[in-house]
Amino acid sequence: MNSPQQTVGGALRGIASSVLFQLLQRSITFISNVIVIRSVGEEVTGFFHVHLQLLMNIVYFLSREFSRRTIMRKYTDNLSKGISFSLITIIVGLIINIIALPILYYQAPEMKYALLSYCIHSIGLFLELIQEPYLVYMLLTQKHIFRIYCELPSIFIRMILQAILISLYPKYALIIQPTLFALSSLTIFISYHHSIKLPQIDIQMISFKSLKSHSDNLWLFGRQTLQKFLLQEGEKAVLIVTTTLTIQGIFSVISNISSLVVRFLFLPIEDVSYSLFSKIRQNKDELLNAFCSILKIILHLSLLILVFGPPYSKALLDFLYKNEEFTNNSYLLIIAFITISTIAINGISESFFHATATDEQLNTSNNLMFLFSIIYVSLCIVLSKLFGPSGLFISNIISMILRAFYSHYNIYQLYGHLPWKKCTPTKLTLVSLFVVFGINTYVSYIFSTQSFLCLILGVCLGFIELLVIWLCDKPFITSLKMFWNERKSSSPYDN
Template identity: 25%
Template sequence: MQRNVLHSSLLSAAFSIIFQVFCRVITFAINAFIVRNVGRDVLGIMNVRLLLLESTLLFLSREAFNRAGLSATTQKNDKCSWAQLINQMWLTAPTCVVICIPCVYIWLHLLSPVEDQFSLQYQFGCYSMAISCVIELCAEAPNFVSQVFCFVRLRIVLSTLHILVRSVVFLWIVINDKSAAINAFAIAQLMSTATIILGNYGFFYFYIRRFNQEKEKKERYAKLDSTMYNDMKDFPFKKITDFLPGVMENQGKYLNSELQILTLSFVKQGVLKQILTEGEKYVMSISPVLSFSEQATYDVVNNLGSLAARFIFRPIEDSSYFFFTQTIARDVELYKQKRENVLQAAKVLENLSLAVTSIGLLALTFGQSYSHTLLTLYGGADFAAGGLPEKLLQWHCLAIYFLAINGITEGYMFATNTNRDIDKYNYLMAIFSISFLILSYILTSCLGPVGFIFANCINMFCRICYSTCFIFRQYKPTGLNPLQGLLPGKWFAMTVLITGIFCKYSAHYSTPQLVHITYGFLSIVSCLIVWVIENSELVRLGWRYGRRIKTD
């Protein structure tokens, strides 16, 4: 299929950002409803314990297979067929079943216990999460195909339906019976999984059917024009059953050995990355450092503090990873690759680094002045009272800045390094993971929930140092330095500093809330105007791609 990879990556990022905003708005509204009407203990069980189980199962079962499959589609050869890739994706479901057995046992019997009044609901929730993950992974094959062939709107529509169904079912049950909130959460998760299965297979059933009809017309009336016929052959699936394992015609072995080796490398890396990503939740779940109410407070603050990461950084990281895997070959040094591709990758990396770093700098600066205001608007005055939520959110803004840099630099490194480099980095990730867990426990015991943020910042700083060194060494022979994007423009930095001090002064002297918010809005607008002027060339480039996305 003829694709513009950069355009598809930008389109995916744009729709993903919109979806993340939509998803977070619904999630925040539900969490606020739970905090005000059900209780923080229930929120802690659902958002920390049960969602951690779901995240663990899906990440460990899917991430390595997906990343290895995407890398295989980059290679312009026939070493790995589509039949082998489909078989590879179907390994995720049995892998999830195997992982479910020890995980569910650990969640039920070894982690810190829940209160007796919630024990039965919690047990049902654990089983429901495991079953929903297995069901969801049964649609991994068509989901992977939609990713490779850039069916961006399909992925966004199905994700939106998944969130809507889960939210509607949950609220419908809880409004009628607040005491069954955990059961409602589990039932909603199971029912929403059906949208993933039915949506993926239903779309491709009708897509392939229409594709075959159009193919027959073109073959009949174009007299088998070779160019047109080759274009039609680009989509390799001829019937919906081709998405099932072992059905599609395969000239080679059932599975590709090279792909399995790469998958194993990503498996080791994925385990360590999951620990680093959800490390604080594992520490909270394993040790009685914080109560469920305190866990819920930390989770709410963490979600608020991660707005930029979830709305912008993660979609950009995912889309840029896809772009870099399709542009840069892993096993060939940059100066030996096509110069045009290397220049494009370097420019994209530099521009993305500049954009996310600037966003992180804004969050770090204005988060110090508006944490209390945001918490009061979200959870009420009682939730913001005591100073701990505000302190957590202020320090979390520092973590946002590190997240901005780490996401793009580490994402590029994972997308372009070789199997040997991946294995080498796995050992370092093991050190990072163990150090992070130990540091989290020690700092949390001394400083409370703030210790999680300090440990996370230290860990991300170490990872940033490694990934930036990798990028610098990789591009040095080419004479390019995309890491320049990590340094914001001097006029933008000065504007952020001046307006940040002004807003902090306003917060310190208890300016009326509406006036204080107005100051912040005007300050951010001023910073953005300066950024646009200072990076006018990048803005014009983004505008042109934005118009193409709108047209498509």
């Protein structure tokens, strides 16, 4: 039987592989997008990052989330059944794709090649959906390293071609981008097929009889998925209905910078942590130890983002895009960095609660989550009319704070008071962060017209702060070293 340290150590290694993949993937994508945005302007940017992205998120989220939650709830110790059940994602995703495409196209602005762009993008989404059994395999076995081998080369080539072709032929951008996406998705599927040997697929796992036996979990996680989707993607729907394509482009650029941080840092941690919490939820001491360790990572990262993000927002936008429309709206990026921290803390809190709660508690949570989603969408509509795009970020902050408080209230009901001293940074670390924030603010003011120099100084201060954390938060560093150096825990699926 694996020791607590081995279990948490294996999870941390899984987090590291997943974070490494996200870091490389998002970095490549981000650089390519910067080049594309400089070539096509705000309107095409809005179409790519709001309209096509909303279609992608509708299909992915509504088809994947509920099935993965069910798998992690029921089949963490049965690889064959877990992968077989994941086939439901492909079926549901295809249906949602067919329904969502005409609805979103009806709301799309009049642009040349818009319909063709939607159709090609939709094909690419289907090619992504059929990768689901392989993604579930990696999730259950924590072999996230396959994503680096199979996906990164294809993504790298796709992003290079996208940057080159759209720069050369910007008027065909709406055709080039989705076509490269579809070809890349096909290549990745072929790579997974040749690299991963799946266990025997039991088609009966998605039969009507089987689905009926899972009806409670499917209904529970299905409602949870729909409500979570409204909370995460409601702002894009509000944007499409209430704003112009130019404003959508500006908002999407700001939002994507913050999304880069969330996606490559916090979402992998949340996904792998949910898997870990689900597996060890019967062992209270091990469970709380894992939660406090991961929560401490989240708090450190969130504070670093708040200390370095807002002071350098204007310099970052000026350096990346050389576009006055984006630079003049740097206040949006400041609010976005605050939003990131609330998303991170809420994400790990909900991950822990949902992995450990009873079905009755989850059902109650889902009912309240519906209320949260209504509040969030209502806030988006009202605050966007009052404050413009910044109202969407403010709505998100309020929503995340409410959800985090609710999750921690439930955690308290389940486990009592948490050992917060194990979760929070040391006093010296907090003091150093406060001092560095003041220095960052001064540097960004003095070098406001020299964005590159300003960012270089910020990077130097960042390394200094990391060194201070290394020296001042010894319990945290010692804990990470201990977990990481433990002998790799054996997987039940390695035989």
